[in-house]
Amino acid sequence: MSHQPEQNQYAADVVTTTEWVQNNLNDPKVRIVEVDYDPVLNYNQGHVPGAVLFDWKKDLNDPLTRDIVSKQGLEELLGRNGISKDTQIILYGDFNNWFAAYAFWDLQYYGVKGVKLMNGGRKKWLLEDRPLSKDTPSYGRETFVASKPDETIRAYREQVFQALHRSGTSLVDVRSPKEFTGEVLAPPEYPTEHAQRGGHIPGAVSIPWGQAVNDADGTFKGRKELEVLYSSKGVTPDHDVIAYCRIGERSSHTWFVLKYLLGYPHVRNYDGSWTEWGNSVKLPLEK
Amino acid sequence: MRIADCEFPDGLLYYAEGTMWAAEAEGEVRLGITNLLSWSFGVFASVRLKEAGTELQRGGILGSLEGARHFDVLRSPLSGTVTKTNDALVPSPRLLNSFPYSEGWLAQMRPDDPSELDALNPLPSVASSIAEGLRVRGIHCFVRFPDLELFEIGVECSAALVRLNEVLRPSEAGTVVHVVSDDPSADIEMERWADETGNKFLEHRKDGSIHHFIVSKAG
Numbered sequence: 001m002s003h004q005p006e007q008n009q010y011a012a013d014v015v016t017t018t019e020w021v022q023n024n025l026n027d028p029k030v031r032i033v034e035v036d037y038d039p040v041l042n043y044n045q046g047h048v049p050g051a052v053l054f055d056w057k058k059d060l061n062d063p064l065t066r067d068i069v070s071k072q073g074l075e076e077l078l079g080r081n082g083i084s085k086d087t088q089i090i091l092y093g094d095f096n097n098w099f100a101a102y103a104f105w106d107l108q109y110y111g112v113k114g115v116k117l118m119n120g121g122r123k124k125w126l127l128e129d130r131p132l133s134k135d136t137p138s139y140g141r142e143t144f145v146a147s148k149p150d151e152t153i154r155a156y157r158e159q160v161f162q163a164l165h166r167s168g169t170s171l172v173d174v175r176s177p178k179e180f181t182g183e184v185l186a187p188p189e190y191p192t193e194h195a196q197r198g199g200h201i202p203g204a205v206s207i208p209w210g211q212a213v214n215d216a217d218g219t220f221k222g223r224k225e226l227e228v229l230y231s232s233k234g235v236t237p238d239h240d241v242i243a244y245c246r247i248g249e250r251s252s253h254t255w256f257v258l259k260y261l262l263g264y265p266h267v268r269n270y271d272g273s274w275t276e277w278g279n280s281v282k283l284p285l286e287k
Numbered sequence: 288m289r290i291a292d293c294e295f296p297d298g299l300l301y302y303a304e305g306t307m308w309a310a311e312a313e314g315e316v317r318l319g320i321t322n323l324l325s326w327s328f329g330v331f332a333s334v335r336l337k338e339a340g341t342e343l344q345r346g347g348i349l350g351s352l353e354g355a356r357h358f359d360v361l362r363s364p365l366s367g368t369v370t371k372t373n374d375a376l377v378p379s380p381r382l383l384n385s386f387p388y389s390e391g392w393l394a395q396m397r398p399d400d401p402s403e404l405d406a407l408n409p410l411p412s413v414a415s416s417i418a419e420g421l422r423v424r425g426i427h428c429f430v431r432f433p434d435l436e437l438f439e440i441g442v443e444c445s446a447a448l449v450r451l452n453e454v455l456r457p458s459e460a461g462t463v464v465h466v467v468s469d470d471p472s473a474d475i476e477m478e479r480w481a482d483e484t485g486n487k488f489l490e491h492r493k494d495g496s497i498h499h500f501i502v503s504k505a506g
Contacts, residue, residue, distance in 0.1 A: 040423055041327060041357050094358070126360045129348050 011263025035093035035100040046132035056099040082139025092118035101253040111147025123218040155268035171204035180206040182287040195278030199285040244270040293322035293428035300407035302364040305417035328354025331380035336372040367398040384432040433465035444470035460506025
């Protein structure tokens with residue numbers, strides 16, 4: 001089954017196929033990057049030949065400041081993996097590309113151009129029985145100069161709070177329905193990461209991230225189907241849209257869909273998400 | 288044989304670094320996953336297997352598994368034809384967590400060349416690789432696979448038990464919960480809790496200063 005015709009209708013050229021990746025494995029201008037939450041069970045068990053690893057916890061976040069990796073940190077990460085401004089970066093990863101989408105958002109934040117996601121991620125590559133390697137490649141160091149942060153794609157708590165009473169803003173909660181209603185404080189697979197309170201940001205609509213992908217192979221749904229999904233819940237291109245989840249990774253997946261596949265002009269990812277909002281003093285919520 | 292408290296039956300043959308098992312059944316070969324996979328995927332959400340009648344080469348894709356923490360494909364240890372798959376897994380993929388060696392079997396195959404079975408490993412030859420696999424994945428099995436987990440670190444045990452009761456109240460009888468506590472007297476309080484509520488206290492393990500409890504709801 002090919003999604004190629006639908007992909008061509010996406011608003012921006014930001015998605016590539018597993019087939020294209022396999023045909024370009026040896027191109028020195030292309031760098032394939034696996035982005036994992038859990039490299040032990042994924043990258044280390046076998047990955048796209050020649051792919052380097054970005055470890056979401058270690059490489060893309062600064063745990064001390066609870067922030068995105070610094071500009072210098074990102075430049076170092078790209079440089080040591082042999083990525084220059086002329087390199088075509090292809091991201092893919094575990095968990096249906098959640099963390100790859102987060103990496104895409106990090107890279108856009110620092111102005112890195114021409115990045116694409118491999119549609120279907122690790123799941124589709126495995127299902128299609130494409131080659132895997134356990135070798136960790138190394139590439140000659142490059143120098144990468146990133147841009148200063150693009151704050152137009154990121155939302156902070158105060159901005160979300162300001163947006164609560166403003167018309168023309170859509171808040172999209174992409175967590176599971178039980179997290180939205182407050183029935184569970186954390187998804188069962190991450191029991192240590194719960195918030196003090198359950199529920200959602202007032203006025204948010206619930207559109208779980210997974211509704212944007214085909215369950216069988218993790219690829220994005222076609223553009224028409226995605227447009228109906230979001231616009232039927234009132235999330236339209238004329239709005240300022242803010243997506244959030246629990247820690248900002250599933251919402252970067254939805255941010256990617258809205259901003260690049262559908263071409264909505266104003267979309268932000270609120271990476272503080274529920275672990276910030278649900279734990280903060282005096283912030284309102286709904287259940 | 289138990290490795291890191293995980294059961295690996297002696298009579299089975301193992302392949303894929305001890306993540307999968309094979310055994311003769313009904314004159315054919317029955318296949319399944321071991322506790323090494325069962326405990327690393329989290330609660331299973333879906334299982335997809337090739338249909339009966341599918342011919343596979345050794346190493347070909349037999350199907351895929353998706354759990355709360357992981358997705359992966361499963362490969363065939365031999366060339367042959369899939370003769371049946373375990374229909375019970377479709378409505379209850381959770382069987383893979385609870386009974387990976389019995390009700391949670393995956394598929395049955397008729398091998399093209401039965402001598403290929405000789406290339407699979409009896410437990411003694413794969414035990415060290417299984418132990419290493421458990422170690423790198425950080426797996427240590429409990430008597431029962433938990434439906435829910437409660438991490439109550441820095442919380443007084445009585446407060447943790449209030450949370451446990453809240454979690455169990457809407458749950459079905461038999462629901463298994465893994466409770467983690469660093470309260471030094473948690474083991475005594477947990478025994479008292481089981482006596483008072485009638486719920487079952489199935490296992491206690493102490494790891495440094497951390498208590499792990501496996502409890503299940505009565506009924």
